Amino acid sequence: MNPASEALLLTLDAPAPSAGAGLLANIPLLLLFVGVFYFLVFRPQQKEAAEHQKLVAGLQKGDKVVTSGGIHGRVVEARSDTLLLEISPGAQLVVDRDVVKRKVDPAKEAAKDAPKDATAPKGA
16 A cells, blocks of 8 residues: 555544534633723723713803814803804804714813914924
8 A cells, every 4th residue: 555545544534623622612712802802992982982971961051162073162052962052253053962072171272372482492
């Protein structure tokens, strides 16, 4: 008998691997992937949604806000589901509370708009 036919006979006689054993060996790896996915995707998204709900619930008259569409305005009236924004003197806009992206902090805006000190060295 030649060596090629002997090798073929040996592979045919070998027992087939059990499908159940391979699945059980992969369960810990699958659980690890699910855990990593939860901590990298779902948990941060839930935290962000909770912070946004807190922001939207706390909006009141006089707050300056920016919508998700980039519209800047001041809250004139806060209703249960909507806000009346003044986007320029005499121009008002009704928007859903959920479209508010962020609340503008007046102190940060004033610091951002202030002219930079001309005597400061460049690169500082």
